[in-house]
Amino acid sequence: GAGVSQSPSNKVTEKGKDVELRCDPISGHTALYWYRQRLGQGLEFLIYFQGNSAPDKSGLPSDRFSAERTGESVSTLTIQRTQQEDSAVYLCASSYYRGNEQFFGPGTRLTVL
Amino acid sequence: DQQVKQNSPSLSVQEGRISILNCDYTNSMFDYFLWYKKYPAEGPTFLISISSIKDKNEDGRFTVFLNKSAKHLSLHIVPSQPGDSAVYFCAASDLAGGSQGNLIFGKGTKLSVKP
Numbered sequence: 067g068a069g070v071s072q073s074p075s076n077k078v079t080e081k082g083k084d085v086e087l088r089c090d091p092i093s094g095h096t097a098l099y100w101y102r103q104r105l106g107q108g109l110e111f112l113i114y115f116q117g118n119s120a121p122d123k124s125g126l127p128s129d130r131f132s133a134e135r136t137g138e139s140v141s142t143l144t145i146q147r148t149q150q151e152d153s154a155v156y157l158c159a160s161s162y163y164r165g166n167e168q169f170f171g172p173g174t175r176l177t178v179l
Numbered sequence: 180d181q182q183v184k185q186n187s188p189s190l191s192v193q194e195g196r197i198s199i200l201n202c203d204y205t206n207s208m209f210d211y212f213l214w215y216k217k218y219p220a221e222g223p224t225f226l227i228s229i230s231s232i233k234d235k236n237e238d239g240r241f242t243v244f245l246n247k248s249a250k251h252l253s254l255h256i257v258p259s260q261p262g263d264s265a266v267y268f269c270a271a272s273d274l275a276g277g278s279q280g281n282l283i284f285g286k287g288t289k290l291s292v293k294p
Contacts, residue, residue: 070222099281108183108268108284109223125281157222164274167213168282170222 068092070171072158078177079148087143087174089158097161098141099168100133102154109157115141116164148178182206183271185285194294198256202269202285205250209271213282214243214254217266226267227254259292266290 071090079085091098100112111125115135126132130148135141145152155175159168184203192198200214210231215223229236229243229252236243242255256263266289270282 101282101284106286108181108185108286109270109282111281111283114281122281159222167225167228170215170224172220172222 070158070160070169072156072171072174074174075172076175076177078179080179081150082147084144084146085148085176087145087156087158087176089141089143089160089171091138091141091158091160092169094138095160095162095169096138097164097166097168098135098138099159099161100141100143101157101159103157103173104151104154112143112156114164145176148176150178152176153178181285182209183269183283183285185267185269185288187288188286189289189291191291191293192259194261194292195258198254198259198263198290198292200254200256200267200269200288200290202252202254203250204252204271206271206273206283207250208273209283211272211274212243212245212252213270213272214241215268215270215284216263217268217287223268256290259290261292261294264290264292 073088098115101109113133114122130146133143155173157173159170161168213228214226217223245252266287268287269285
């Protein structure tokens with residue numbers, strides 16, 4: 067069956083521009099997570115969605131970052147006024163419910179020039 | 180301040196021998212631990228997990244050991260195969276404490292298995 071998909075796979079943008087990253091979770095998975103991995107670092111939690119509950123935004127690094135998810139479907143991560151330190155691979159993961167093993171997408175590599 | 184530490188950035192092992200990847204954590208509230216494997220240009224894939232009520236979990240060539248008193252876990256791969264060459268991430272979660280299940284990851288250890 068289809069896994070988690072993300073688009074675009076690569077995004078190069080200029081400092082100050084806004085970017086939008088998309089995640090399609092596995093069908094039926096109620097939990098969706100966004101992580102990022104900066105060069106030489108581990109994966110860093112950003113935000114978590116569980117069904118229609120209020121998202122856990124505790125990992126978002128600044129108010130330039132936001133994310134939305136409609137029900138149990140697609141999620142978009144938006145970064146406004148991008149900075150060079152935002153350059154990273156942004157990974158989306160989904161699981162059937164919180165605490166279950168998370169299935170990751172291939173990631174979006176964001177480069178901010 | 181890192182809560183999950185993988186102190187060896189890389190490990191090289193001969194095919195057929197045992198690979199031992201180590202992970203230390205600082206948060207005593209962590210109660211669920213996972214290992215993920217990541218190939219270049221792909222997302223991490225789940226490998227094996229262990230709950231804090233156990234000290235060992237085995238799945239084929241992969242065994243995870245948990246030492247709660249030392250706040251240490253390790254992944255053993257035996258026998259190692261060239262296809263095991265990848266970056267291995269240790270991750271932890273505090274489920275009983277009400278965490279949403281978001282994982283705290285280490286920085287990863289790059290395993291190279293030489294034929």
